[in-house]
Amino acid sequence: MRKSIKAAALSAPLLLAATAPAMAQSVDERVNELFASSTGWFVNLIFSPFPGTSFPWIVAWLVIAATVFTLYFGLIQFRAFPHSISLVKGDYSDPNDAGEVSHFQALATALSGTVGLGNIAGVAVAVGIGGPGATFWMILAGLMGMASKFTECTLGVKYRNEFEDGHVSGGPMYYMTKGFAERGLPMGKFLAVLFSVFCILGAFGGGNMFQANQAHAQISGVVGDYPGWITGVVFAAVVFAVIVGGLKSIARVTEKVVPFMGVMYVAAALVILAMNADKIGWAFGQIFEGAFTGAGVAGGMVGALIQGFKRAAFSNEAGVGSAAIAHSAVKTKEPITEGFVSLLEPFIDTVVICTMTALVIIITGQLIQDPNTGLYLLDEGASTIQTVDGNKGVALTSAAFSSAFSWFQYVLALAVILFAFSTMISWSYYGLKAWTFLFGEGQTTELVFKVIFCIFVVIGAAANLGPVIDFSDAAIFAMAVVNIIALYFLMPIVKKELNSYMARLKSGEIKKYS
Amino acid sequence: MSNKIVLGYDDSEAAKSALAFAVSLAKAQGAELVIAHVLEWSPYSFLTPEEIEQRHKRREEELKRAEDALLAPVRKSLEDDGVTVSTELKYGHIAETLIDVIKKSGASHLIIGRTGHSALSSRLFGSVAGSLAQAAPVPVTIVP
Numbered sequence: 001m002r003k004s005i006k007a008a009a010l011s012a013p014l015l016l017a018a019t020a021p022a023m024a025q026s027v028d029e030r031v032n033e034l035f036a037s038s039t040g041w042f043v044n045l046i047f048s049p050f051p052g053t054s055f056p057w058i059v060a061w062l063v064i065a066a067t068v069f070t071l072y073f074g075l076i077q078f079r080a081f082p083h084s085i086s087l088v089k090g091d092y093s094d095p096n097d098a099g100e101v102s103h104f105q106a107l108a109t110a111l112s113g114t115v116g117l118g119n120i121a122g123v124a125v126a127v128g129i130g131g132p133g134a135t136f137w138m139i140l141a142g143l144m145g146m147a148s149k150f151t152e153c154t155l156g157v158k159y160r161n162e163f164e165d166g167h168v169s170g171g172p173m174y175y176m177t178k179g180f181a182e183r184g185l186p187m188g189k190f191l192a193v194l195f196s197v198f199c200i201l202g203a204f205g206g207g208n209m210f211q212a213n214q215a216h217a218q219i220s221g222v223v224g225d226y227p228g229w230i231t232g233v234v235f236a237a238v239v240f241a242v243i244v245g246g247l248k249s250i251a252r253v254t255e256k257v258v259p260f261m262g263v264m265y266v267a268a269a270l271v272i273l274a275m276n277a278d279k280i281g282w283a284f285g286q287i288f289e290g291a292f293t294g295a296g297v298a299g300g301m302v303g304a305l306i307q308g309f310k311r312a313a314f315s316n317e318a319g320v321g322s323a324a325i326a327h328s329a330v331k332t333k334e335p336i337t338e339g340f341v342s343l344l345e346p347f348i349d350t351v352v353i354c355t356m357t358a359l360v361i362i363i364t365g366q367l368i369q370d371p372n373t374g375l376y377l378l379d380e381g382a383s384t385i386q387t388v389d390g391n392k393g394v395a396l397t398s399a400a401f402s403s404a405f406s407w408f409q410y411v412l413a414l415a416v417i418l419f420a421f422s423t424m425i426s427w428s429y430y431g432l433k434a435w436t437f438l439f440g441e442g443q444t445t446e447l448v449f450k451v452i453f454c455i456f457v458v459i460g461a462a463a464n465l466g467p468v469i470d471f472s473d474a475a476i477f478a479m480a481v482v483n484i485i486a487l488y489f490l491m492p493i494v495k496k497e498l499n500s501y502m503a504r505l506k507s508g509e510i511k512k513y514s
Numbered sequence: 515m516s517n518k519i520v521l522g523y524d525d526s527e528a529a530k531s532a533l534a535f536a537v538s539l540a541k542a543q544g545a546e547l548v549i550a551h552v553l554e555w556s557p558y559s560f561l562t563p564e565e566i567e568q569r570h571k572r573r574e575e576e577l578k579r580a581e582d583a584l585l586a587p588v589r590k591s592l593e594d595d596g597v598t599v600s601t602e603l604k605y606g607h608i609a610e611t612l613i614d615v616i617k618k619s620g621a622s623h624l625i626i627g628r629t630g631h632s633a634l635s636s637r638l639f640g641s642v643a644g645s646l647a648q649a650a651p652v653p654v655t656i657v658p
Contacts, residue, residue, distance in 0.1 A: 090557055095614075099576070099605030101569045102557035109566055166571030255560040329566045429563040 035459060036467035039474070046474040046481075055302060058477045059309050065319050065484045066144035069151050072491060073498065077146035077343050083505075084340040091512045092337070100331030103341045110326035110342065112258045113426030114349050116419040118206075118315030120265075120412070121214045121394035123357040125469065127367070128384050128392050130307030131376055132283070133290020135358040137308025142350025145318025146343040151487050154339030154494045155179060156324030157332065170328020171430075172321035172483050173199075173437045179490045191482055192437065195321060198478040199434035200449075202322070205468075205475035206314060207427020208453060209460025211420035213468045214394045216461040218416040221395050222409060232461030236454040238421070243428050244450045258422045261415045262353065268411070269356035272404045276363045283362045310473065313480070315354055316346035320476055321483035325430045334510075336497045361400040366391070428453050517545040518621035522612050522646070524551060525584060528627025532657040533588065536625045537597060545623075546598040549588060550615045551580055555605040577603060609645040616652055625655045 047056045070077065086092065087103050126134040152172065159178040160170030173192040180188025216231035242250050273280060290304055317323055323345060327338050361367070368377045368386040377386040384392060391399045394416060401408040428450065435449040436442075460468055504510045521536045523529050533549075540547045553576055561569065585601040592599040602619075604611045616624055628643045643656045 093557070095606075098557070099553060099555050099573045101561065101566050104558050105561050106566065108560050109563055112560075113563070166574055167567050168570065169567070252560075252562065255562055259560065326563060326566075329563075329569065331570060426563055 032463045035463045039471040043470040043474040069147035106330040112422045116423035117214045119353045122311045123354045124396035126307040126311035130304040131290045132286040133304035134308040135287045136291030137305045138312040141309045141312035142346045145346040148319035150339040150343040152324040153327040153342035156328040157335035157338045160328040168329045171325035176486045195482040196434035201475035203427040203431025204456040206472035210472040212457045212460035215420040222413045228462040232458035236457040240454045254422045316349040320480045336501045364400045364403045366400045519623045520548045520621040522626040532627035550602040552608045552611045
């Protein structure tokens with residue numbers, strides 16, 4: 001008897017220790033189930049294919065928009081590229097305006113909102129499903145997206161609200177209301193409300209849950225598996241301290257470290273490419289071949305195209321409207337100059353950084369090919385390509401970089417956490433702007449939004465990648481649906497601004513200061 | 515040769531000594547004094563979205579504070595003292611901006627205070643007085 005009590009006493013802690021992870025795991029599972037079931041309908045609506053095809057209408061929507069803007073503004077992304085660089089360098093900035101937000105600062109802040117997990121994890125997802133060919137479509141989408149970004153950011157500055165105390169609020173909801181009213185068009189207010197609702201969802205999704213989710217995946221990849229809600233609570237606490245507690249120091253440190261991390265990431269990728277210089281030709285061969293044949297990839301060429309376009313849009317947010325919020329506070333007499341500067345964003349984000357990620361994954365041989373046919377092997381569900389060790393998402397990128405430098409996984413883990421964090425801070429701001437547009441500015445309403453935002457950090461870290469990425473995509477693309485409608489109606493205004501500016505630039509009325 | 519003296523001025527003790535020196539010199543030479551205050555600012559620093567939103571407002575506040583607390587009192591007391599004086603309030607890199615002020619005003623002399631950096635920190639990061647002594651287009655007097 002005594003012995004059995006002792007045995008029970010001994011086994012109790014053991015039993016507890018054994019059940020604790022199981023309980024924690026089930027918290028994650030329950031969050032995941034609840035989340036997947038409550039958002040499924042929204043995801044299905046956004047990603048429903050054209051009848052009789054597997055082509056989602058939303059991808060066509062984005063591609064058509066980017067093409068329309070590219071043609072309407074006469075390949076503005078190539079024509080204005082040198083002038084954009086000149087603006088960022090400050091060649092055209094009036095020295096008397098020193099102390100105001102510079103073009104460089106606006107670009108850097110907007111970039112730290114977009115350069116994030118989309119560039120590291122999103123690209124891995126694209127290449128993992130769509131094969132190397134997805135890279136081609138991603139780059140093309142990045143180049144065309146520059147025209148969408150140009151359009152929305154010009155409008156963002158032109159129709160921003162300047163309040164009496166000097167602070168500025170801008171974004172699609174403002175050009176929808178003011179721009180539509182100016183052109184005598186109906187429905188501006190309706191679009192603005194709809195956009196704001198989707199922007200809030202996007203802030204919770206791609207700007208928050210996806211980030212928390214992949215940050216957790218990265219950390220547990222380095223330190224070993226543990227329940228996601230723990231990462232979620234820690235992240236939520238830090239985000240809370242910054243956005244509610246006004247702890248600017250953390251945000252400021254992040255803003256300084258993030259660009260450094262971005263440069264380091266590209267540098268590491270370049271070194272790996274240099275080490276495998278003999279394979280670069282082969283890698284581009286795979287990219288081009290895959291882009292047009294989709295050899296051995298789930299969904300073939302269309303599958304590669306869909307993945308490429310989806311992940312590019314998710315990464316650089318062109319046409320989504322978020323950048324219009326970020327850029328609208330800059331000091332400039334010419335709204336169009338901010339449009340020029342913003343077109344560099346998809347270039348840096350997608351054409352440079354995303355392409356680096358894709359090339360490193362391809363070149364380091366993470367995607368398993370059939371040695372005889374050279375086709376990529378699909379996993380059991382035939383939905384993704386088999387990878388070394390079965391990695392996907394951020395783990396795939398991490399494995400690719402670590403195959404060259406084993407220590408890089410730690411650097412990448414840190415980069416992922418910082419990128420995730422800075423993206424969350426940016427999106428909390430975008431979401432808040434949409435929130436205050438709907439509910440008015442005021443401390444209590446703002447606090448409500450911020451608290452909900454932190455709760456979603458925990459949900460995002462606990463849920464599985466599948467449902468999170470689906471919802472994140474759906475919410476962000478829903479923003480693009482509304483935003484692009486507005487851009488079509490307002491693009492003649494941008495054209496007018498563009499023509500007037502170009503004429504004055506040519507005549508020498510607008511000239512360099514330095 | 516123009517008879518203008520530029521004084522780099524802030525709220526430090528050294529700047530006050532430099533002011534006293536500059537005033538005596540200006541009186542002796544019958545020169546005009548240009549008092550310049552530079553708010554350190556780089557267009558290449560990084561800001562959060564919220565800081566960007568607030569920037570225009572903050573700038574107005576910073577300019578007003580510098581004018582009211584620093585420049586206006588000095589200008590008033592020197593004018594009462596019979597010295598011809600003007601002030602410049604600028605944003606930018608301190609040394610570069612002071613050089614701009616010298617060039618624009620056509621001054622022939624720069625006076626600045628020496629702030630007490632340790633030898634190590636000024637060797638690592640450089641000091642404003644040090645870089646002005648090297649780069650200014652006119653004779654520089656550094657007042658301890």
